[in-house]
Amino acid sequence: MPGHHIIVGGGLAGLTAAMKLAEQGEQVDLFSIVPVKRSHSVCAQGGINGAVNTKGEGDSPMIHFDDTIYGGDFLAHQPPVKAMCEAAPAIIYLFDRMGVMFNRTPEGLLDFRRFGGTKHHRTAFAGATTGQQLLYALDEQVRRYEAAGQVRKFEGWEMLSIVQDESGNCRGIVAIDTRSLEIRAFPADTTLIATGGPGLVFGRSTQSLVCTGSAVSACYQAGSIYANGEFTQVHPTAMQGEDKYRLISESIRGEGGRVWTYRDGKPWYFLEDMYPAYGNLVPRDIATRAIHKVVFEMKLGVDGNPVVYLDVSHLDPEELERKVAGVLEIYEKFSGQDPRKVPMRIFPAMHYSMGGLWVDYHQQTNIPGLFAAGECDFQYHGANRLGANSLLSCIHGGNICAPAMIGYAKSHTSAASSQIFDQELKRQRESFDKLFKMSGPENAFAVWRELGDIMTENVTVVRYNDKLKATDNKLLEFKDRWSRIGLNDKGKWANQEVLFVRQLWNMLELARPITLGALNRNESRGAHYKPDFPERDDENFMKTTMAAWSSDGPRFSWEPVDASLIKPRPRRYDIEKSAA
């Protein structure tokens, strides 16, 4: 008997798992709020890492592994990261076989570019839309299995909660049709959460509008451990918008883009000055803090604004066209200025969550039968993610959880009682009945904006304990205000507002382990930077933060990091890594 699996989320991780499961003859129900082809993975521009060593640089998966652990400031468990780096070349080859139009060398081989945090050409890329291209290749493969009847898609459905049996095992989900608002229970042998990051907790970020973290928060509230929530990556180079912060890919720096601002009336290439060994190719957290410092401490932002320049105007236009045209097009389209002629105006923006659902080395959460993969797990990036490792970790996570899900289904064959589904259904239906009765003065979208502003201000680049405490108090205040939200739309058809009100609650719940995780961690490590605790403190904090939900707030515990393969050493980018 084939196993029956639920996958929530149709980005790279979810589709990879769907393809892998279907290939083994399993049945998959795939849930996604948007048609899967419109998932947030499309936004990844730069590329995917794999140490294929086709440039005669002596690169190897072991060096990739070391770069990833070092870049992540020794917070990631090392064995799964090693496995990922070893799997990377085969992943790139698989996608090449699936038809991804990767850029080529003159000989027709895969071309590789350099990204931040490494000295090697290790990043395969497809124009400036690598994430889109990888997602489309998976979308095609999954469609093939859909046509064969092995994958059923529930597009336009949103997961509300997981269903657990008496022993706490996950037995399926309850989901809502975002059109008819019909709420249904879906049993399955295993469930995979592959819903991406929580960008919307920070209001405007580089993430897509579906990245609310709501499904992850629902799992957290049901007992899943949320790990390392305080580690969120702020991307150094984004355009500021009213609706979102649009990423300008690191590939721009990889291809020779320079970051500068004016000092004493002359261009000052401050990254090259501060970090001569890596220059503009320092990792994201380093670049972000440098920009932050230049703008806020040294008050050298362009025209006094929180803006610096990212400049490609000195580079060969043909080369730019071939390698990063898509990125430059985005800038041009949304700013109205031609970056080939005028330097781009950029500033850091929340980009990626290294933290996420705690999973074991087989991507299973602490709830048996519930798995997680992709940005929503915490596994591969430690305290800071290297550029072009996210697409890799999504696909790798999807790859390895599929056999684990099959194994779980084979060894857990007892039928679940129908009662547990009825109970959860009733709970969710009652919860929506209450949402529909909300008639207070607050507007959910306005509260969200405030949430985003305070999270961005206090829980991103630079963190102070008093501000983190104040932010958590504010979160409690938002929860109180949440109960006074009034629905403007009482309609029972395609009511996006009522769905958002529920998502907002889940964002508020998830914001707490993010904020309090940062408060608890009195050190600076990777993307987490506290001026009052400027050093990394391995003795006290080389540990995974584990947050468990309770009705009076997150309860924290800490798990030691498995650093059995590479001995921790200080992370520095002002000198060569080999010398550090």
Place this chain on the structure above:
Amino acid sequence: MPEKTQVLRIKRQESAKSEPYYEEFEVPYLPHHNVVSMLMEIRRNPVNRQGKRVAPVVFNANCLEEVCGACTMVINGRVRQACSQLANGLGGPATVEPMTKFPVVRDLWVDRAKMFDDLKKARAWIPIDGTYDLGPGPRVAPDVQEFAYLFSRCMTCGCCLEACPQFNSHSKFMGASVIGQVYLMSQHPTGKMNLTERLDAMMAEGGVADCGNAQNCVEVCPKDIPLTTAIAAVGRQTTIKWLRDLFMK
């Protein structure tokens, strides 16, 4: 209201079966606002121009970078992604309507499931032997890659269908986007091997022969995909196949 505002005249419809109507909203003007960020502004304060509090406008949007295709709408009569339509240059009052060739779910949200179903019919995928490690893929010349990449950026947004005179809500025509994908698959060395089955789909009902050669698709494609090149090439391929099938029988 601040001195400068932008008026949006939005076509609304409560469900597929209800009567559409227009409603006007006025939002503060910011040059870097775009249609989606203005719709978000309306959600924060869903009051129409008459000062009446109404249900916020329902719309689809996701990436806001014009790579996902979700927020496709008809703005001032032209189909495009709403996220990349800046307020600067929009003029006022600006008309925002749902796409007309697909069933309306509500307000600006339409159901484009047909496009994904047609990709299934066209078998637009590379049938690989398996996902296990079988080594590198075939070599591809850089110029072939660069050409194919043009087609691989298709986001299934539906602009080409909205503009196509041959396509409407009752039509079986798969349209330029699907034909573009069939053509893309034939650019890949492995994809070429299974050209026949995709051409069969292209020769069936709703296939490439339904194209009326109006060439609107290529005009409205937000990614400048050379769709008419694909249509012409796939058309030729089907003719050759038709002749071959005829003589091989």
